[in-house]
Amino acid sequence: xxxxxxxxxxxxxxxxxxxxxxxxxxxxxxxxxxxxxxxxxxxxxxxxxxxxxxxxxxxxxxxxxxxxxxxxxxxxxxxxxxxxxxxxxxxxxxxxxxxxxxxxxxxxxxxxxxxxxxxxxxxxxxxxxxxxxxxxxxxxxxxxxxxxxxxxxxxxxxxxxxxxxxxxxxxxxxxxxxxxxxxxxxxxxxxxxxxxxxxxxxxxxxxxxxxxxxxxxxxxxxxxxxxxxxxxxxxxxxxxxxxxxx
Amino acid sequence: xxxxxxxxxxxxxxxxxxxxxxxxxxxxxxxxxxxxxxxxxxxxxxxxxxxxxxxxxxxxxxxxxxxxxxxxxxxxxxxxxxxxxxxxxxxxxxxxxxxxxxxxxxxxxxxxxxxxxxxxxxxxxxxxxxxxxxxxxxxxxxxxxxxxxxxxxxxxxxxxxxxxxxxxxxxxxxxxxxxxxxxxxxxxxxxxxxxxxxxxxxxxxxxxxxxxxxxxx
Numbered sequence: 001x002x003x004x005x006x007x008x009x010x011x012x013x014x015x016x017x018x019x020x021x022x023x024x025x026x027x028x029x030x031x032x033x034x035x036x037x038x039x040x041x042x043x044x045x046x047x048x049x050x051x052x053x054x055x056x057x058x059x060x061x062x063x064x065x066x067x068x069x070x071x072x073x074x075x076x077x078x079x080x081x082x083x084x085x086x087x088x089x090x091x092x093x094x095x096x097x098x099x100x101x102x103x104x105x106x107x108x109x110x111x112x113x114x115x116x117x118x119x120x121x122x123x124x125x126x127x128x129x130x131x132x133x134x135x136x137x138x139x140x141x142x143x144x145x146x147x148x149x150x151x152x153x154x155x156x157x158x159x160x161x162x163x164x165x166x167x168x169x170x171x172x173x174x175x176x177x178x179x180x181x182x183x184x185x186x187x188x189x190x191x192x193x194x195x196x197x198x199x200x201x202x203x204x205x206x207x208x209x210x211x212x213x214x215x216x217x218x219x220x221x222x223x224x225x226x227x228x229x230x231x232x233x234x235x236x237x238x239x240x241x242x243x244x245x246x
Numbered sequence: 247x248x249x250x251x252x253x254x255x256x257x258x259x260x261x262x263x264x265x266x267x268x269x270x271x272x273x274x275x276x277x278x279x280x281x282x283x284x285x286x287x288x289x290x291x292x293x294x295x296x297x298x299x300x301x302x303x304x305x306x307x308x309x310x311x312x313x314x315x316x317x318x319x320x321x322x323x324x325x326x327x328x329x330x331x332x333x334x335x336x337x338x339x340x341x342x343x344x345x346x347x348x349x350x351x352x353x354x355x356x357x358x359x360x361x362x363x364x365x366x367x368x369x370x371x372x373x374x375x376x377x378x379x380x381x382x383x384x385x386x387x388x389x390x391x392x393x394x395x396x397x398x399x400x401x402x403x404x405x406x407x408x409x410x411x412x413x414x415x416x417x418x419x420x421x422x423x424x425x426x427x428x429x430x431x432x433x434x435x436x437x438x439x440x441x442x443x444x445x446x447x448x449x450x451x452x453x454x455x456x457x458x459x460x461x462x463x
Contacts, residue, residue, distance in 0.1 A: 162265065167253055191448070193450075196452065230264070
């Protein structure tokens, strides 16, 4: 579902309209979603309605209150959102992987000291201060999870997808990784060893996936295009160009 | 704490459901909640907010499972702001700051702020080293801990010493126990040590554990 908060509507008007019958929600959310989430009990017009029990409105109310109190600057929130929506994401990790595939010396440095080798690209920072890179091969398949929480290498992969933070993945990745992998389309033969990395402390893990066959002629940039987020978590393989085009 | 968050090895959670082309934030409010967490952190100084992780883990289990990820975060943000009287319930209900209340003031950091969560450049003797056989201690603290339940009492092998980190564990109120800088080891547990014959004899689970969680095996 797309963002449900219309832009350019003043907060007071927004809350009032929302409380009066979800008119303020009508934007991208669609009438059905709005009708479900915004109670219609406050249809009178005064300045102190109870904010409807809708998370989007409650968040907006809290942010507005904190801004009024001069406790936060909304521009700081804008900057953080922009960074993770537009700059810090799995394209960073893909560059690391493509370099490792094309430069054996870099690959050796990456596996020996992930933090230093990733630091060559500048992709360190919050939740990526101490990196370990594990390599998938024909014999060994690595998979990363955080059973206790949602720990994930932000500078190289961005913020984690919902499934990574979800109860099913956190519960099952450690006890039945092969079943989880099958659901992702990776059916491992019995003779492949599975290593699950539970990110319980401050070390964050990045999987170096196997380079697919048939990519010998590709440039580093073209290789990076093939590398998916899921392959760097370890729940997918990198598909060769012909496969990925299908 | 032995909370719902400590999920490793549980059954009954259903299939993993990946989403094609998932956006970073599904809705605008999720990004705002994420950003709020960073922006309000300084207001917790001197106000005993304690561990964010512990606050999440302390949500009632049924709520924890029902709520989305950022809804949990938002709930903790609100609980902290209300608990510190930085925001009142009336303000949240109305959507307006109460102009009659004094402006909140930033407090100085606590005198003993302790060490950060990152790798520390301090000399601490390592009790274990690579290839040492260890056992995860059978600890059940009431506070936050990074020792997953599924490892407790299980035998494993140290494969790497990751250096020295401050302990992040808390007491039952979410307050850090203290720095206790110590080595953090990556310990390999065979899947069958953890899960018996439900697992392949080839497979292993690697867990990063503070030295105090371990004893010689």
